[in-house]
Amino acid sequence: MVKILWRKNPLTGLWVKIKKYKSGKTKILGVAKKKGGRLIKKKKEDDGRPTIENGKLVMLPRRGYVYLGRDVKDVGKKGLDSLKEVKGILREMEKDAKHGISLKTINARTRTLFLAVLHDSDFSEKEKEKAVKMINKFRKKFGWKPFEIKKPLK
Numbered sequence: 433m434v435k436i437l438w439r440k441n442p443l444t445g446l447w448v449k450i451k452k453y454k455s456g457k458t459k460i461l462g463v464a465k466k467k468g469g470r471l472i473k474k475k476k477e478d479d480g481r482p483t484i485e486n487g488k489l490v491m492l493p494r495r496g497y498v499y500l501g502r503d504v505k506d507v508g509k510k511g512l513d514s515l516k517e518v519k520g521i522l523r524e525m526e527k528d529a530k531h532g533i534s535l536k537t538i539n540a541r542t543r544t545l546f547l548a549v550l551h552d553s554d555f556s557e558k559e560k561e562k563a564v565k566m567i568n569k570f571r572k573k574f575g576w577k578p579f580e581i582k583k584p585l586k
Contacts, residue, residue, distance in 0.1 A: 438467045441489060441532065448489060448532075458534065463489055513554035518563045521545055522570045535574065542571055546579050557585045 435452045449461040449471060462471035512518070522545075529538045549555060549563040568578035 436461075438464075439532065440467070446489070460489075509554065511554070512548050512552050515559055515562055515566070518545065518549060518566060522566060525570070526573075529574070538574070539571075539576060542567055542576075543579075550581070550585070560585050 433454045437450045437452055439448045439450060440446070441448060447464045447467045447469070449464060451459045451461055453459075464471050522542075525538050525541055529535060546564065546567050549560055549567070552560075555563065564579065564581060571578055
């Protein structure tokens with residue numbers, strides 16, 4: 433059974449058309465000015481992941497860096513290489529959660545960020561520990577279990 437739902441974004445006043453499956457999985461189909469109206473921006477399969485920027489729904493490309501929005505600036509080398517970037521990504525995830533991105537998606541993104549921090553060679557052991565503490569603090573804010581480091585950091 434598939435349901436088509438319309439949800440209003442309180443900041444922009446735009447309506448988001450969502451397809452909800454029986455399994456609980458949802459898919460964003462597009463954005464319209466009024467409920468049941470013509471879609472302004474249709475979501476294509478290659479559009480990527482949704483995020484909120486300046487109160488607007490934006491689709492970011494699926495491929496690319498770990499960054500979750502264009503507001504987090506890449507400092508230094510390409511990719512994740514500073515605690516400032518980790519903090520910015522967590523801030524963007526919190527904004528996304530407030531604007532209606534599902535908590536399931538935010539939870540998955542924290543997992544991705546956690547793994548990116550652990551496998552990144554640009555971070556020292558101390559920086560990795562600090563980044564994991566920041567991620568766990570963020571997760572506790574949402575009532576989720578913190579991540580545990582099972583292997584020694586390198």
